[in-house]
Amino acid sequence: MTVISEIDPEFSPQITVVKVGGSAGINYDLVCDDIAALVRKGEKIVLVHGGSDETNRVSTALGHPPQVLTSPQGYTSRFTDTETLDIFCMVYAGKMNTRIVERLQKRGTNAVGLSGVDGRLLQGPRKSSVRSVVNGKQVLVRDDYTGKVETVNDSLLHLLLAAGYTPVISPPAISTEGEAINVDGDRASAMIARALGARQLVILSNVPGLLRTFPDESTLIRQLKFTNLDEALGFAEGRMKKKVLGASEALMGGVEQVIFGDARVAGCVSACMQGQGTVITR
Numbered sequence: 001m002t003v004i005s006e007i008d009p010e011f012s013p014q015i016t017v018v019k020v021g022g023s024a025g026i027n028y029d030l031v032c033d034d035i036a037a038l039v040r041k042g043e044k045i046v047l048v049h050g051g052s053d054e055t056n057r058v059s060t061a062l063g064h065p066p067q068v069l070t071s072p073q074g075y076t077s078r079f080t081d082t083e084t085l086d087i088f089c090m091v092y093a094g095k096m097n098t099r100i101v102e103r104l105q106k107r108g109t110n111a112v113g114l115s116g117v118d119g120r121l122l123q124g125p126r127k128s129s130v131r132s133v134v135n136g137k138q139v140l141v142r143d144d145y146t147g148k149v150e151t152v153n154d155s156l157l158h159l160l161l162a163a164g165y166t167p168v169i170s171p172p173a174i175s176t177e178g179e180a181i182n183v184d185g186d187r188a189s190a191m192i193a194r195a196l197g198a199r200q201l202v203i204l205s206n207v208p209g210l211l212r213t214f215p216d217e218s219t220l221i222r223q224l225k226f227t228n229l230d231e232a233l234g235f236a237e238g239r240m241k242k243k244v245l246g247a248s249e250a251l252m253g254g255v256e257q258v259i260f261g262d263a264r265v266a267g268c269v270s271a272c273m274q275g276q277g278t279v280i281t282r
């Protein structure tokens with residue numbers, strides 16, 4: 001017998017958490033091509049996805065157009081009343097999740113779709129009211145089903161990964177009282193990466209990374225030392241602010257690198273894992 005290489009019985013590959021957004025232009029086929037190739041090579045990947053663009057389209061088609069809440073700090077979120085929550089579940093946990101799992105299955109990856117409600121995978125408190133700025137005035141919105149992930153059922157994910165499955169996770173999360181709640185996908189992926197002790201969190205969207213002057217793609221920031229959240233937030237507008245906040249939460253929780261990358265190009269996950277895009281470290 002010729003021994004080619006010795007197998008270390010202690011070898012346990014690092015888990016990488018990949019978040020792919022839900023905005024226009026994202027190429028899920030390319031993302032799934034790359035994830036399937038990485039899983040074939042033995043990488044352990046947990047995929048978290050969004051669905052914002054499709055949710056906007058479906059809500060408008062159903063006569064319940066999206067409404068956005070803006071916090072006094074300038075963060076935006078979807079106003080999620082019970083009707084919006086139904087549409088949100090249909091799109092995120094229904095169409096988007098199943099179609100991503102289907103894509104991975106087609107490529108030979110045994111993916112399992114889960115929302116944050118399944119097995120109380122993503123749990124946190126529902127906000128009793130949301131402070132929002134309307135026409136320059138602060139108001140309290142109460143009929144909003146949103147919250148923040150505080151705990152992750154990491155043992156469920158370890159169980160699946162150890163058995164060779166690739167988890168594909170989408171919001172909603174579950175509130176402490178057991179209600180489905182809308183949570184931000186970027187910040188949820190940060191909590192997942194922390195809970196799993198992941199070394200890298202890759203956040204993919206329809207831009208090459210964090211741009212110093214949005215939308216000029218030639219101003220891509222390649223390296224960012226995260227010492228000051230306010231400084232990093234200074235570059236981010238609109239929904240990019242939540243990604244920067246998620247990155248800070250992941251880094252504070254022990255994740256070594258958060259990488260913002262482009263979900264419109266082939267090989268995007270591998271490229272980010274090798275340092276392309278915006279690499280953020282502590």
Ligand code: ADP
Binds near residue numbers: 210211236239240
């Ligand atoms: P996704 O739904 O894919 O997670 P978002 O739409 O939430 O992505 O956030 C990505 C968007 O953030 C980009 O499409 C861009 O419009 C916006 N953005 C704002 N500021 C910046 C910036 N400085 N660099 C890159 N993108 C930015």
